[in-house]
Amino acid sequence: MARRNEKRGRKDDREQDELVDKLVFINRVAAVVKGGRRFSFAALVVVGDQKGRVGFGHGKAREVPEAIRKATDEAKKTMIRVPLREGRTLHHDGQGHHGAGKIILRAAPPGTGVIAGGPMRAVLECLGVQDVVGKSKGTSNPYNMVRATMDALRQQSSPRAIAAKRGKKVSDLVSRRQDGASAPDAVGADV
Secondary structure, eight states: OHHHHHHHHHHHHHHHHHOEEEEEEEEEEEEEETTEEEEEEEEEEEEEOSSSEEEEEEEEESSHHHHHHHHHHHHHHTOEEOOOBTTTBOSSOEEEEETTEEEEEEEOOTTOOEEOOHHHHHHHHHHTOOSEEEEEEEOOOHHHHHHHHHHHHHTOOOHHHHHHHHTOOHHHHHHHHHHHHHHHHHHHHHO
């Protein structure tokens, strides 16, 4: 019985080692009390496996390391899976918003890299996307930007999922997308 638990523990350790976490933002908050000011810290952390899973967490504590630990634990619990095309980019463009934060994500050709700023870049790098273009409009508040990015990523769907919903074959959908992608190039060549 003890051996089984040891094996499970090793698997959990390997799973934890694969995760990459990025500290996005730390905020120091002061509460004015009778004896002066009492400081506490809030941390925003993004965690991902760089293979299509990502999550974020928010933690508050009196000390910075404790706030980061709480945020990391919450991020691991709230991870979502995002389908990636060829393991390097998104399947389609997407928009997300949270509060006043608005995010636009666009799939990009190989070699583009991650063109995104601040909190959005942290989420995309933890997700494992290598080629994507992102633009944030509205607020630059890191909490709203991370939540808006997660909203845009939740809306991503793979051709396999769409084909299953419609009761069609994946090849029918993919061939249409490739035909549609080549049409604008032909129009641009005539002009």
